[in-house]
Amino acid sequence: MAKYLLLKHYRGAPASVNDVPMDQWSPEEISAHVQYMNDFAARLEKTGEFVGGQALAAEGAWVRYDGAGRPPVTDGPFAETKDLIAGWMIIDVDSYERAVELAGELSAAPGAGGKPIHEWLEVRPFLAAPPTITE
Amino acid sequence: MDEVLLRSLTPSVLTVLVRRGADFAAAEDAVQDALVEAVRVWAADPPRDAKGWLITVAWRKFLDATRADAARRRREDRVEEEPAPGPTPAMDDTLQLYFLCAHPSLTPASAVALTLRAVGGLTTRQIAEAYLVPEATMAQRISRAKRTVSGVRFDRPGDVATVLRVLYLVFNEGYSGDVDLAAEAIRLTRQLAARIDHPEVAGLLALMLLHHARRTARTSSDGSLVPLAEQDRGRWDTALIAEGVGILQAALARDRLGEYQAQAAVAALHADASAAEETDWVQIVEWYDELARLTDSPVVRLNRAVAVGEADGARAGLAALAVLDASLPRHAAVAAYLHERDGDLATAARLYAEAAHKAPNLAERDHLTRQAARLNARRGQ
Numbered sequence: 001m002a003k004y005l006l007l008k009h010y011r012g013a014p015a016s017v018n019d020v021p022m023d024q025w026s027p028e029e030i031s032a033h034v035q036y037m038n039d040f041a042a043r044l045e046k047t048g049e050f051v052g053g054q055a056l057a058a059e060g061a062w063v064r065y066d067g068a069g070r071p072p073v074t075d076g077p078f079a080e081t082k083d084l085i086a087g088w089m090i091i092d093v094d095s096y097e098r099a100v101e102l103a104g105e106l107s108a109a110p111g112a113g114g115k116p117i118h119e120w121l122e123v124r125p126f127l128a129a130p131p132t133i134t135e
Numbered sequence: 136m137d138e139v140l141l142r143s144l145t146p147s148v149l150t151v152l153v154r155r156g157a158d159f160a161a162a163e164d165a166v167q168d169a170l171v172e173a174v175r176v177w178a179a180d181p182p183r184d185a186k187g188w189l190i191t192v193a194w195r196k197f198l199d200a201t202r203a204d205a206a207r208r209r210r211e212d213r214v215e216e217e218p219a220p221g222p223t224p225a226m227d228d229t230l231q232l233y234f235l236c237a238h239p240s241l242t243p244a245s246a247v248a249l250t251l252r253a254v255g256g257l258t259t260r261q262i263a264e265a266y267l268v269p270e271a272t273m274a275q276r277i278s279r280a281k282r283t284v285s286g287v288r289f290d291r292p293g294d295v296a297t298v299l300r301v302l303y304l305v306f307n308e309g310y311s312g313d314v315d316l317a318a319e320a321i322r323l324t325r326q327l328a329a330r331i332d333h334p335e336v337a338g339l340l341a342l343m344l345l346h347h348a349r350r351t352a353r354t355s356s357d358g359s360l361v362p363l364a365e366q367d368r369g370r371w372d373t374a375l376i377a378e379g380v381g382i383l384q385a386a387l388a389r390d391r392l393g394e395y396q397a398q399a400a401v402a403a404l405h406a407d408a409s410a411a412e413e414t415d416w417v418q419i420v421e422w423y424d425e426l427a428r429l430t431d432s433p434v435v436r437l438n439r440a441v442a443v444g445e446a447d448g449a450r451a452g453l454a455a456l457a458v459l460d461a462s463l464p465r466h467a468a469v470a471a472y473l474h475e476r477d478g479d480l481a482t483a484a485r486l487y488a489e490a491a492h493k494a495p496n497l498a499e500r501d502h503l504t505r506q507a508a509r510l511n512a513r514r515g516q
Contacts, residue, residue, distance in 0.1 A: 023488040023507035030505050035357060055500075058492050 003051060003092045004099040006106060007122035010058055012083025017118030018111045025112045033117075036109045044091060044102070053089035060084060090126075099123050140185060141170055142256035146229045148189045149253060153235070157197050158285040160278065163253070165200060169193035229254065230330045233323075234293025237301040238284050245280035246301045247308070251316075252277050255323055261314045298327065299339050299395065306343050317347055328382075337386035338396030344379035345402035348372040360502040364411035376406045397426045416446035433463050441469055449477035467493065468503060475510065484510035 022030065044050035066073045089106070093099050103121045111117035145166060152162035169192040173185075182188035236250040251257045251265075263273035306320035324340045352366040361367075383399045400422045408414040423439035426432075436459055444452020452473045459466065471486035487507035494500035 021488075022504050023484065023491070024511055025508050026512045027505045027509050030501065030508055031357065031359070034359075034501055038358075055497050057495075 001092050001094055002096075002099075002128070003090055003126040004096075005122075005124045005126065006089045006091060006099075006103050007124065008086040008088065008119070009122065010084040010086045013120040013122070016111070016120070018113070018115050019117075020112035022111075029110065029112060029114060032110045032114065037106075040106055040109075041089070049091050049093050049098075049102070051090035051092050053087065055087035056085055058084065058086070096125070099125075141173065144186050144189055145170070145256045146232050146254050147186065148193055150229060150232045151190050152193055152197055154231075155194065157201075159235070159287075160281040160285055161197060161200060162193075163281065165193045165197035168196040172196075229326065231293070233298045233327060235284055235287060237293065237297040238287055239294070239297060240283055240287070241280055243301070243304055245276060245283065246297075247304050248273065248277050249280040249284070250301050250305065250323070251319065254326075255319055257314060257319070265308065265314045265316050295331065295333055295335065299335060302327070303339060303395075306346075317343070317350070321347060334386040334389045334391045335393040335395050337382050338393055338399050341379040341383035341386065342395050342399035342402055344375045344382070345399060345406050348375035348379065348406065354498070358498065359505075360498045362502075363405060368409060371406065376403075379403065380406070392425065392429070394426060394429045397422050397429060401426075414445070416442055420446045433459060437463055437466060437469055441472070444473045444476060449473045453477065464493075464495065465490070468499075471503075471506065480510045480514050484514065 022033075025033075041050055041053055062075045064073045091099060091102055093102065100123060103123045107119050107121050108116040109119075148169070149162055149166050152165060153159060157165065166189070169189050172192050173189060232254050233250070236253050237246050241249065248262055248266075251262045252259065259274050259277060260270050262277070263270040266273065302320050302324050305323070306317050308316045321340070321343050324336070324343060328336045328340050349363075349366065349371050351372075352368070352370040353361055355361050379399065380403050383396065383403055386396050387400070401419055404415050404419050404422070419442045420439065423435060423442050426435045427439060437456075440452050440455040440459065443455045453470070456466070456470055456473060461467075467486045467490035471483045471490055474480075474486060475483035484507050487503050487510065491500050491503035491507060494503055
């Protein structure tokens with residue numbers, strides 16, 4: 001088993017195929033979307049492949065050390081153009097193929113018109129500690 | 136082994152040790168050792184006086200640890216400085232533990248964790264689960280808090296307001312895992328109310344009960360938020376409401392108003408309406424006026440604007456809102472609601488989307504996005 005991070009972006013990723021802002025969906029479509037995500041996580045819990053997941057707020061800032069005795073630099077409270085992460089899910093699966101399969105499934109969450117969003121998700125393997133025994 | 140009995144005795148045993156001069160961390164270790172001992176021997180040989188037994192064993196454990204410790208001299212000096220035994224102050228032991236855990240030198244987060252540990256008797260694992268952090272992380276937080284208060288003596292009465300604020304924070308933390316922090320906060324506040332005669336303690340207890348009574352109606356089966364006006368009032372816990380109202384009335388009758396009583400009064404007026412339309416908004420505005428006078432909190436004035444919108448119409452609500460800082464949390468959500476009631480659906484939809492963007496939690500964000508979507512769908516027709 002290896003852990004993978006499925007990363008959902010607000011911005012920075014290529015546009016979804018069904019690219020309609022959420023506030024333009026119908027309330028039922030939003031409910032269906034949320035339900036799909038919850039069901040997905042619940043199903044992975046049952047298969048023992050779910051590790052964790054969390055949604056993130058839309059606002060973030062870049063912060064940098066600016067020298068001794070000086071306050072850190074930020075680019076302001078509002079991030080307008082850069083990549084923003086909307087949320088993540090960590091899965092623990094047998095193979096890279098399985099990770100890709102699950103990401104594909106998550107990308108098919110229903111959106112406007114009840115049709116899949118086809119959004120791009122980022123799949124990143126976790127680096128683990130080296131094994132105790134190497135042959 | 137009666138776990139509930141042990142949990143209820145733990146705080147007072149702990150307090151006795153601290154009062155005798157043990158520092159907080161050492162006292163807690165000793166009490167834990169005594170509890171382990173109790174689990175081991177009580178089944179075969181139950182003591183007649185459980186509390187006395189625990190104090191004796193815990194004190195012995197503390198002395199053993201102290202003697203073995205290199206800091207023995209220092210600790211003995213401190214015990215030496217203890218005031219000579221005299222008449223016991225009328226103050227309840229556990230009550231002092233509340234004050235110690237809400238000590239001003241602690242951050243609110245530390246005070247909450249320490250209260251749950253020392254007064255509530257929860258295990259570190261239970262507190263960690265409730266806060267969704269690893270157990271080791273919570274253990275560190277708690278020991279840091281214990282170190283902070285380790286030199287604090289019980290020689291001054293604590294500040295009730297601080298204790299109440301800590302309990303209020305516990306109540307607001309919500310819950311997860313096997314500990315429901317709202318229920319735990321109510322349990323602790325009940326204990327506090329039994330020990331201390333103060334209208335604001337009663338006010339806080341009433342406030343918690345009135346909110347708790349509506350909890351099951353606040354979310355639908357899929358976890359989404361249900362606004363007050365749309366809640367199924369048949370699912371409100373009428374027994375809790377009756378108890379909360381009773382406690383509140385007794386507190387108000389003493390004519391020492393404070394912010395928790397005023398907040399509870401608002402909650403009671405909501406609980407009192409059998410349908411949303413029957414809510415006495417005029418009285419609610421009056422209570423918000425009292426609250427604004429007592430606290431001068433911008434959040435109170437934001438809530439007041441909502442109440443004004445209900446009592447005097449959306450325009451009046453918007454006027455009350457206009458004087459407030461637009462960067463206040465939930466300002467956009469309130470503005471959206473009032474604009475919708477005023478018939479300006481386009482502005483309302485835009486503000487709901489903006490509010491969703493800033494929402495502090497997932498349930499609120501989904502709720503606000505749905506509101507925006509609902510209005511956009513209606514406009515599109």
